[in-house]
Amino acid sequence: LAAGPSPARxxxxxxxxxxEPAAARVEVFDASGRCVERILLGPLPAGRHSRWWRPxxxxxxxxxYRARLIAGGRGTSTSLVIxx
Numbered sequence: 217l218a219a220g221p222s223p224a225r226x227x228x229x230x231x232x233x234x235x236e237p238a239a240a241r242v243e244v245f246d247a248s249g250r251c252v253e254r255i256l257l258g259p260l261p262a263g264r265h266s267r268w269w270r271p272x273x274x275x276x277x278x279x280x281y282r283a284r285l286i287a288g289g290r291g292t293s294t295s296l297v298i299x300x
Contacts, residue, residue, distance in 0.1 A: 217242070217285040223297040227270040230255070230283065236262050238288035242269075244296075245282045252276055260287075271298055 218231045230242055240257040252275045257267060278300045284293040 217283060217292050217294050219283050219294050219296045222295070223299045224271075225299050227268060228296060229266055229268055230285075231264070231266045232285055232287070233264045234260055234262050234287055236288060240265075240285065240287035242267070243284045243286070244269075244271075244276070245284065246276075247280050252281070257287075 219228050220231075221228060232240070234240065237260065239259050242255040242257065243251050244253040244255070246252050253269070253271070255267060255269060257265065276298055278298055281296050281298060282293055283296055284291055
């Protein structure tokens with residue numbers, strides 16, 4: 217899972233590569249560990265995929281976040297920063 221640009225202003229792109237078809241979702245957590253967003257990517261074929269995400273200001277203030285991809289029973293994560 218990759219996310220950019222970081223720091224992000226207004227939105228960012230999640231990019232991922234799946235080795236096999238899988239249901240996938242990305243969860244975004246704030247610095248306290250609270251899940252602030254769940255992005256359902258749905259069932260995806262194997263290969264590269266991307267999804268644009270625009271953080272909702274009422275849930276995602278400026279700060280550091282962790283994004284976690286869950287697909288095919290496995291997970292991976294990356295850090296990202298949102299600025300005003």
